[in-house]
Amino acid sequence: MDIIKKVVQENLDEVISMWHKLHATPELSFEEYKTQELLLEFLNSMGYESKKIAKTGLVAVLGDDSKAIGIRTDIDAINVAGPRHSCGHDFHMSTVLGTALVLKKLGVKKTVKFLFQPAEEAIGGAKVMIEEGVLKNPEVTEMIGFHVWPKVPVGTIEVSPGPSMASVDDFIITFKGKGGHAAMPYICINPLYPAMDFINTMTIKTKIENNPLDPHILTFTTLQCGTVGNVIAEESVVKGTVRTFDMAFKKKLQNQILAEAEDIGKKYNCSVSSHYNVYYPPVISDEALTEKFTKISKKALGENNVRPLEKTFTAEDFSFYCEKVPSVHFRLGISDGSKGESPLHSPNFDGSFEALYYGIYTLVNYVLNA
Numbered sequence: 001m002d003i004i005k006k007v008v009q010e011n012l013d014e015v016i017s018m019w020h021k022l023h024a025t026p027e028l029s030f031e032e033y034k035t036q037e038l039l040l041e042f043l044n045s046m047g048y049e050s051k052k053i054a055k056t057g058l059v060a061v062l063g064d065d066s067k068a069i070g071i072r073t074d075i076d077a078i079n080v081a082g083p084r085h086s087c088g089h090d091f092h093m094s095t096v097l098g099t100a101l102v103l104k105k106l107g108v109k110k111t112v113k114f115l116f117q118p119a120e121e122a123i124g125g126a127k128v129m130i131e132e133g134v135l136k137n138p139e140v141t142e143m144i145g146f147h148v149w150p151k152v153p154v155g156t157i158e159v160s161p162g163p164s165m166a167s168v169d170d171f172i173i174t175f176k177g178k179g180g181h182a183a184m185p186y187i188c189i190n191p192l193y194p195a196m197d198f199i200n201t202m203t204i205k206t207k208i209e210n211n212p213l214d215p216h217i218l219t220f221t222t223l224q225c226g227t228v229g230n231v232i233a234e235e236s237v238v239k240g241t242v243r244t245f246d247m248a249f250k251k252k253l254q255n256q257i258l259a260e261a262e263d264i265g266k267k268y269n270c271s272v273s274s275h276y277n278v279y280y281p282p283v284i285s286d287e288a289l290t291e292k293f294t295k296i297s298k299k300a301l302g303e304n305n306v307r308p309l310e311k312t313f314t315a316e317d318f319s320f321y322c323e324k325v326p327s328v329h330f331r332l333g334i335s336d337g338s339k340g341e342s343p344l345h346s347p348n349f350d351g352s353f354e355a356l357y358y359g360i361y362t363l364v365n366y367v368l369n370a
Helices: 003-010 012-023 033-046 089-105 125-131 192-208 247-267 287-301 319-324 354-369
Strands: 050-053 057-062 067-074 112-117 139-153 162-165 167-176 216-224 235-244 271-280 283-285 327-335
Touching: 003 012, 003 089, 003 354, 012 033, 012 089, 012 354, 033 050, 033 057, 033 089, 033 112, 057 089, 057 125, 067 089, 067 354, 089 112, 089 139, 089 327, 089 354, 112 125, 125 319, 139 319, 139 354, 167 192, 167 247, 192 216, 192 235, 192 247, 216 247, 235 247, 247 271, 283 287, 283 319, 283 327, 287 327, 287 354, 319 327, 327 354
Parallel strands: 067 112, 067 139, 139 327
Antiparallel strands: 050 057, 057 112, 162 283, 167 235, 167 271, 216 235
């Protein structure tokens, strides 16, 4: 057994104990005060000095060089019948804490900045961390992030250069007509018709006017119009989401949606109010950094245990770090055949504690060999 494996194994029980405490303290975005205190307690016990940032986040640094490798974990829970760590952020935190612990025990001299980031699930805490200077002093020159992944076997990671998770936007389109009695539609302007036309037209247009080699999803999620059967409503509201892997193509879809809404509103003599919200860009792993990370990880875990990932249209605010510094984002397998089979955001989500071992081992190996 090499020295890294030995030290990781010797400290795994302590990491699992940390996991239990964090798992029992799920808190929503920017409400992670107890989580922040637990993380402070753990880091202080390891000999780290930590700094609070982004309201409920933390940053801790190993080493004293002017440039650092960044390792990021998210710390918030999601609301699944109450706050719950159904997206695995308890696994993420414990893995990064374990990495900080093992690097300290090994006496590593490299400089590593550990980012404990709030509000990934709802608000984009990464952006706030960056705005408050988390990438400076010491300067983060490369960033490592990861996400536990159901149905990927324990001991396996998945990583590929380029986009791995999509950008996410949403929109609200309101068509305002003229309400009245359902028996007299000829003196009304029914806003339901442009809403239905808009949904049908955009569904078809995105398929026939856009290159199928530009992967994207346009999903309509709600249509609200009226509450009773004998009244024509005054307005209709259409909501939906847009996911892509390319920022230029994302802008093209945005323009198509807004232009089509205006055209259809005019067609039905309705006024149109459009709100298009831009949230996260896509997660894009830097090609050179991913090649280096993959090579180091294959040597540590074995060729067959580092495999390419399939892109997903889910989103992650790690993407904001990708825009600022070369970054790599990998998936950590958590399935042992019984645990780690339920999907992310499920109330039944769980994972194998063995994943903590392999996550720590992967990150420590990378730091030592980068």
